[in-house]
Amino acid sequence: MTALAHRRGIEPALLIVVIGAAVSFLPGFEPPELDSHILLTVVLPPLLYSAALNFSVPTFLRNIRPILGLGVGLVVVTAFAVALSSHLPWVPLSFATALVLGAIVAPPDAVTAVAVGRKLGLPKRVMAILTGESLINDAAALTIFSIAVAHVTGDHVFIEEPLLLFGYSAVVGPVVGAALGYVTLWIRESLAHPGLETVQGMVVPFAAFIIAEELHASGVLAVVVAGFVVGSGRLDAGFQTRLQERYVWNSVDVLLEAFVFAYIGLHLRFVLEDLHEAHESLGEVVIVSLIVLLIVLVIRPLSVFAMFWRKKLSERIENKLSGQMPERGRGGPGTRRSAPSWWSRIDRTPLSWQENVVVSWTGMRGVVTLAAAAAIPATTATGAEFPERATIQAVAFVVAVGTLLLQGSTLPMLIRRLNLGWASADETAVEAEHRKAEQVAKQAAERVFADFREHPPGDVDPQVLVDIVTRIARLAQDADEAPDPEEHTRRAEVYTSLYRDVLASQRAALLAERDAGRIDEEVVRAMLDRLDLQEAGVTARLEGRL
Structure with a gap:
């Protein structure tokens, strides 16, 4: 199906979802059921790890400001904006369940955007920002998701204070990932066997995710940091190991993405049946879906250009003040201390307005949104059904498909019209x-x-x-x-x-x-x-x- 979609110029995810949905309506069909924790553990770590393996750590640090702004700040803003808009008198969601929905639809899936950018040749800084954002936005979204789900189900939370829990996850997760990454490189030195090294590499993302989650830390950040560490040491491996890993991980990415979209498509009929049993009319769900889709489409461009103009304004003020303030002698009280080398290498150059337009339109939702929606537990701690589970899943499905249709299909044309890609450049x-x-x-x-x-x-x-x-x-x-x-x-x-x-x-x-x-x-x-x-x-x- 993926090959057919590429030949026809169709987004593969959409074709897989449509075929899966059609299969779900066959008489006597029973959908596959996976435990919510297993679904995220199987799908998410390999996708993140394969992306981190090929990403430059210095490039990540050089663009850390926009990456954090989009990958953490925008995710939090989107989650709470969706929660507030979905917690209205005519909307059937409580604030806690609405926050579950907000966390699910908050992280964009950069797979489509990065694939289009590579094909058309987006500027390297735009590609670095989009790739870096995709590596950390899942951590922020899934932390909010776990807190909101625990509140709805009544489960015990490791740290009750959300900010402390977020900070704990952000510190311990990377430590686990770094430790496992260096252990992996140490083991590889004694293996010296391409097949064994590739198999060992496939275990790393799952081990990092599970260990970090068992410590109540961010499994996503653990996987990303492990990928950074192992990727930085791949030059010490033989060419056979690098080639094998490259093709293996490409195949795994295609397989897992197809699996998630097929999984959600195969459940569509049963989600609609649950909605029909819970609501006399589907009108409320349609209203919620359209509201959330509109917020997701609008809030990213507004946030991106708010950051863009804030940067422009601060630069003008700084330039004006620097022209009025007298210079201080070397070693005087006004002399700034020298910044760390990595801090001085941070790229503070703002993106052009054309680049900001492209970044603002790369908000397609995909694998993580659908996997998190499918991973909502069926019952609470008391055994009762999770409130509005079918509604949340239906809205997540509409948002994912809607953004892929509206943004994914128009992004290549937008890049060409703005003359940003190699396909449009000289x-x-x-x-x-x-x-x-x-x-x-x-x-x-x-x-x-x-x-x-x-x-x-x-x-x-x-x-x-x-x-x-x-x-x-x-x-x-x-x-x-x-x-x-x-x-x-x-x-x-x-x-x-x-x-x-x-x-x-x-x-x-x-x-x-x-x-x-x-x-x-x-x-x-x-x-x-x-x-x-x-x-x-x-x-x-x-x-x-x-």
């Missing part, structure tokens, strides 16, 4: 980014060659050394330049060692340029994939001679 800009990455890789190789020439192995003929350097330089074009693996000679050993040093230097140089923000992250990712595939191709040809 092709020379795209080529320049790729040439820059190739130049970085070439310079890194030249540095290794220069060091090799200055400190050559003493037991190899100089002419042989020249031949080795020449062959490695041509290796990208012709893998047959490599020596025969049956030659267990000093020449073959030097060749292999130098070739690996060149690749390691190229990868490190590309990542350094990416982390400094000088090369587009998508271009660097493509270049790293190319190096891994190049090494895989050479290795396969060498092994094929045996």
Whole structure:
């Protein structure tokens, strides 16, 4: 179905939901039932972990201000705005149940936006902000969700004070994730087996999520930090491990996203039946759904541009005041203390109005919204039915489908009209980014060659050394330049060692340029994939001679 949707230019999630809903109306059909805790534990950790593996930590820190503003601030504002608007005299939701609904629909799912951005070539900072937001907004939303659900069901909460609970989750969760990430890297050093390393990597997100949740901390943040730590150490792994993990996690992402949308579609008929039993008319549910959808569509653009103009206003005031205030001597009482290095690297440059428009329209709801809606417990602590569970699920379904239809289908056109993507920009800009990455890789190789020439192995003929350097330089074009693996000679050993040093230097140089923000992250990712595939191709040809 996903392949058919891509060929037809349709959003795969919508097609899967429609087919699942149609199947739910077949006579005698019984939908699959999963425990609410199992559903979130199975679906959410792998999706977050695979995204964190490929995301640059320095890029995340450099854009931490807009990421926190969107991923935490906007989620809280959206959740309470939806709760307040759904707690009205003509709406059948109490404030607690309305807050459950608000937490469910608050976090946008950036999968669609990031996929569109990669295809059309959104500016690297916009892509970094959207990806970073998607990594932390689920933590804020699910914390509110768990507090609201516990209040409705009457379950015991680890810390009664919501702010203290939020702070505890935000501190302990990352600590758990970092510890597990470093343990994973330590274990991988002794494995040295691509298959085992890939299997071990698939266990990490589930372990991080479960351990953190057992400690009443944020499982989402634990998974994200574990992904950051393991992703930063992937260069120490072999190319086979990186290639296997890349394709495995891509497949897992597609499978889990399809599963969630199919799961909610297969339950649609039964949600409607529950609504029919609970309400004489579906009019109230339709009203709530439209109100919530409208709030979700409007509140993000309003918040994004409020942050944009606040930044502009503060800059004008700061510039005006800085022109009036006298300069203070060095070492005087007005001298500011030097900020930490990571703090000084935070990018405080505001986005352009075109970029803000795109960011404001990337509020599609998806996997997390539907998974959280399906994860609402069926009963309270007393055994009674969870109040308005079917209503909340129906509203969440309408919001997810509505945002995918309205925002997901129009986002590519909006990017093109604003001339932000590579598809709309001059092709020379795209080529320049790729040439820059190739130049970085070439310079890194030249540095290794220069060091090799200055400190050559003493037991190899100089002419042989020249031949080795020449062959490695041509290796990208012709893998047959490599020596025969049956030659267990000093020449073959030097060749292999130098070739690996060149690749390691190229990868490190590309990542350094990416982390400094000088090369587009998508271009660097493509270049790293190319190096891994190049090494895989050479290795396969060498092994094929045996």
